[in-house]
Amino acid sequence: MAGAGSAQVEAVRAANQAFYTAIESGDLDAMGSLWLDGPASASITCIHPGNAPVTGRSEVLRSFAAVMVGTPYIQFILTDVRIAVIRDVAVVTCTENVLTPGTERGAVFSAGRAVATNVFLRVDDRWLVWQHHGSPIIEPRRSPE
Amino acid sequence: MAGAGSAQVEAVRAANQAFYTAIESGDLDAMGSLWLDGPASASITCIHPGNAPVTGRSEVLRSFAAVMVGTPYIQFILTDVRIAVIRDVAVVTCTENVLTPGTERGAVFSAGRAVATNVFLRVDDRWLVWQHHGSPIIEPRRSPE
Numbered sequence: 001m002a003g004a005g006s007a008q009v010e011a012v013r014a015a016n017q018a019f020y021t022a023i024e025s026g027d028l029d030a031m032g033s034l035w036l037d038g039p040a041s042a043s044i045t046c047i048h049p050g051n052a053p054v055t056g057r058s059e060v061l062r063s064f065a066a067v068m069v070g071t072p073y074i075q076f077i078l079t080d081v082r083i084a085v086i087r088d089v090a091v092v093t094c095t096e097n098v099l100t101p102g103t104e105r106g107a108v109f110s111a112g113r114a115v116a117t118n119v120f121l122r123v124d125d126r127w128l129v130w131q132h133h134g135s136p137i138i139e140p141r142r143s144p145e
Numbered sequence: 146m147a148g149a150g151s152a153q154v155e156a157v158r159a160a161n162q163a164f165y166t167a168i169e170s171g172d173l174d175a176m177g178s179l180w181l182d183g184p185a186s187a188s189i190t191c192i193h194p195g196n197a198p199v200t201g202r203s204e205v206l207r208s209f210a211a212v213m214v215g216t217p218y219i220q221f222i223l224t225d226v227r228i229a230v231i232r233d234v235a236v237v238t239c240t241e242n243v244l245t246p247g248t249e250r251g252a253v254f255s256a257g258r259a260v261a262t263n264v265f266l267r268v269d270d271r272w273l274v275w276q277h278h279g280s281p282i283i284e285p286r287r288s289p290e
Contacts, residue, residue, distance in 0.1 A: 133280065136283075
């Protein structure tokens with residue numbers, strides 16, 4: 001397994017950050033360039049928090065288009081970023097601390113928290129998103145499963 | 146990518162089913178045998194629905210022990226099982242239709258629904274669980290992310 005500071009881990013970290021930057025900037029072209037393409041892309045799956053899976057490259061990108069259209073402002077502050085690289089596959093888990101426009105009277109921001117598992121494949125030395133699974137963290141902590 | 150009916154896909158399907166059978170039967174030894182072991186197992190991550198990630202083999206197995214102790218009866222009926230195999234890694238997404246003892250007066254069962262992403266690695270021709278991420282499906286469907 002690649003060590004914490006290795007070049008591959010840092011490349012995965014950059015790809016993971018680029019994924020969130022694409023959402024923040026509403027850049028669907030950038031988002032499309034980050035996901036796996038070609039024959040294997042039919043196996044792409046994306047689970048948005050609280051939702052059932054969306055499968056296939058075009059369906060997943062369409063779901064992000066809907067997110068971008070429906071979100072005038074969003075900012076992700078990632079914490080607890082853990083990156084595991086084994087051969088050509090990387091799994092990232094992170095906490096998504098999300099800022100969106102305030103919904104309460106007088107509030108500038110609403111803050112939320114979700115957790116994500118993002119799976120990347122290395123193709124021609126680029127780390128491409130294969131799977132994204134985001135889910136809400138429900139407070140207070142309840143017993144698991 | 147391996148085809149839908151390939152031997153590898155069927156082996157992953159069996160490993161995925163064994164994971165849920167281990168929870169149903171409260172068999173922590175079986176559960177332990179299904180997860181990645183050895184040097185890479187520090188990178189194991191498990192996200193139980195609504196919870197923050199648990200990382201590392203022993204911590205993850207302890208979390209399943211807590212699930213098993215706290216769950217006198219649980220049954221998983223898996224639907225929408227999708228299996229993607231690329232080289233030595235497999236990603237399974239599935240809907241977990243969960244039956245537990247009834248909490249409403251007069252109800253024999255409670256039914257719930259969650260969605261999971263399970264990542265497997267092939268080691269010595271066995272498919273071992275590397276990551277599990279379960280999350281609630283929140284009805285009615287809301288806009289994603």
